[in-house]
Amino acid sequence: MPLPRWNLCFPLICLPDFSTLIGLFSSLSLLRLHDGNLKYCLVILNQPLDKYFHHLWSKALLRACADGGANRLYDITEGKRESFLPEFISGDFDSIRPEVREYYTIKGCEIISTPDQDHTDFTKCLDVLQKKIEEKDLQVDVIVTLGGLAGRFDQIMASVSTLFQVTRITPLPIIIMQEESLIYLLQPGKHKLHVDTGMEGDWCGLIPVGQPCSQVTTTGLKWNLTNHMLSFGTLVSTSNTYDGSGIVTVETDHPLLWTMAIKN
Amino acid sequence: SCERRPRALPEASQPSAERSIALAPAACAPLPGGSTRRCRRVIRYGACLYPAGTSASHWEFEVLPCDSESAFGQIFSPSLEQSFLPEFISGDFDSIRPEVREYYTIKGCEIISTPDQDHTDFTKCLDVLQKKIEEKDLQVDVIVTLGGLAGRFDQIMASVSTLFQVTRITPLPIIIMQEESLIYLLQPGKHKLHVDTGMEGDWCGLIPVGQPCSQVTTTGLKWNLTNHMLSFGTLVSTSNTYDGSGIVTVETDHPLLWTMAIKN
Numbered sequence: 001m002p003l004p005r006w007n008l009c010f011p012l013i014c015l016p017d018f019s020t021l022i023g024l025f026s027s028l029s030l031l032r033l034h035d036g037n038l039k040y041c042l043v044i045l046n047q048p049l050d051k052y053f054h055h056l057w058s059k060a061l062l063r064a065c066a067d068g069g070a071n072r073l074y075d076i077t078e079g080k081r082e083s084f085l086p087e088f089i090s091g092d093f094d095s096i097r098p099e100v101r102e103y104y105t106i107k108g109c110e111i112i113s114t115p116d117q118d119h120t121d122f123t124k125c126l127d128v129l130q131k132k133i134e135e136k137d138l139q140v141d142v143i144v145t146l147g148g149l150a151g152r153f154d155q156i157m158a159s160v161s162t163l164f165q166v167t168r169i170t171p172l173p174i175i176i177m178q179e180e181s182l183i184y185l186l187q188p189g190k191h192k193l194h195v196d197t198g199m200e201g202d203w204c205g206l207i208p209v210g211q212p213c214s215q216v217t218t219t220g221l222k223w224n225l226t227n228h229m230l231s232f233g234t235l236v237s238t239s240n241t242y243d244g245s246g247i248v249t250v251e252t253d254h255p256l257l258w259t260m261a262i263k264n
Numbered sequence: 265s266c267e268r269r270p271r272a273l274p275e276a277s278q279p280s281a282e283r284s285i286a287l288a289p290a291a292c293a294p295l296p297g298g299s300t301r302r303c304r305r306v307i308r309y310g311a312c313l314y315p316a317g318t319s320a321s322h323w324e325f326e327v328l329p330c331d332s333e334s335a336f337g338q339i340f341s342p343s344l345e346q347s348f349l350p351e352f353i354s355g356d357f358d359s360i361r362p363e364v365r366e367y368y369t370i371k372g373c374e375i376i377s378t379p380d381q382d383h384t385d386f387t388k389c390l391d392v393l394q395k396k397i398e399e400k401d402l403q404v405d406v407i408v409t410l411g412g413l414a415g416r417f418d419q420i421m422a423s424v425s426t427l428f429q430v431t432r433i434t435p436l437p438i439i440i441m442q443e444e445s446l447i448y449l450l451q452p453g454k455h456k457l458h459v460d461t462g463m464e465g466d467w468c469g470l471i472p473v474g475q476p477c478s479q480v481t482t483t484g485l486k487w488n489l490t491n492h493m494l495s496f497g498t499l500v501s502t503s504n505t506y507d508g509s510g511i512v513t514v515e516t517d518h519p520l521l522w523t524m525a526i527k528n
Contacts, residue, residue, distance in 0.1 A: 120502070120503075149417050150414055150415075151414075151443075152444065152445055152467065152525070153413050153445035153446075153447055153469075153523045154445075154467055154468070154469035154471070154502040154503060154504075154523050155502065155503075156420070157469065157471045157473075157500060157502055157521075157523070158500065158502040158503070160496065161496055161497075161500040161502070164496040164497040165497065179415075180416065181416060181417035181418075182417075183417055203416065203418055204418070205417075205418035205421065207418070207421045208474070209421075209473060209474075209496055210472070210474075210475075210476070210495060210496030210497060211474070211475050211476060211495070211496075212474070212475060231474060231475070232424065232425055232428040232473055232474030232475075232519075233425075233428040233429065233474060233519070236421060236422065236425040238384070238418040238419065238421055238422040238425070239384075239418060239419075239422070240418075255496075255497075259417045259418050259421070261416070
């Protein structure tokens, strides 16, 4: 049975009263070795790479590193670096090691300087990526980002901040994964998340990071919400889990960060 | 989950119009007038207890509470046996190892079960801690928390969420530290942060977690703000740094998370 495609109508998704269904399970089936139906691009940030990196690299349409992410790629692929060449490396290059930059330059990877200090390397990398997707006229379902959820606290917050800004850069959904954590920003509206791929860990949560979400309704969680307010100071859903139905729906009136465990 | 029953706070605990606090390891730096701050520690998640090379005499503490996530058992050394017994261990005890629990019980540490699943172990530990501070009539300046800023993403968010809820539990400032990061929630009003102790790292940031802060004004940063809006989606201050004056002031109209590097 063919996997459902993502239903992407992003300009409409931004309207608070537009309902949309997105099959997020597609992102988790990335972790299955033999799944090949999902079309995605890979962005590597400056954090240690996890074991599932190898599976994700092999099936990505485009692969990019943001600055120090190239160091991580270089180090983890020692002995087989030629099989792991990114399409481009972008950033202000204050983190990439000289020998790493030289290696990928010699190997023909595009090195794109994005010096603008008003935006993070991650945000600027997504901007370059979107342009390349358009230039190459690629059909892409999702952008998968590795890293960004550990290390310096301000950088973790910058990763989350990028998810808010990215709607101005690309219509594609962005997920961020590191170690056992995944985050995805749910825009206002209705969302359907398939959580029965077998790669889900046992916890999940809904984090009203940027502003209170006064009307949140869920199904499929152990602790559901019905028109409930989520906000820092009143209620933030953490250490939640699933009710076993395999599907989670979330309806929200403001952007709401979904987070879940993935099996590493 | 339910909203926590508000606790009436004494008048002095209301956020002061201008609060002067020396953060980070500067918690042990002399206050104006020469007295040394006394720190009460809450240890969680097995974080590194002391920066490498710091002698125990740098840290004066009356008591040393610790919750169930402690890694005390891991750093236990016979010669320090008497120096590292917590006043109490609290939690729902789904993480503490049996031999660890047994050890501290034998040693006379109070074991306090807090099974309420509507609040995290951290939040409940602060509640117990505040009661003990009141019972013992201790003069305490700040509660230092180790851990909570790495690992599961939902747990990092839960740590931040606790900072919002803690004003209902205790009037004391709470700072959270792990590895090179420190976070502290600035309540609405004006704040003065002493950043000249020599223990500051080179980055800092202001994160409008929970809601936009429409009027933020700062001094002492490399990139200051003047009546600026901070919010996820417009502007979040990360990778900021200091202007060398040794003092940062922040004025905000809504709770605003301060984060900074500490030298590890």
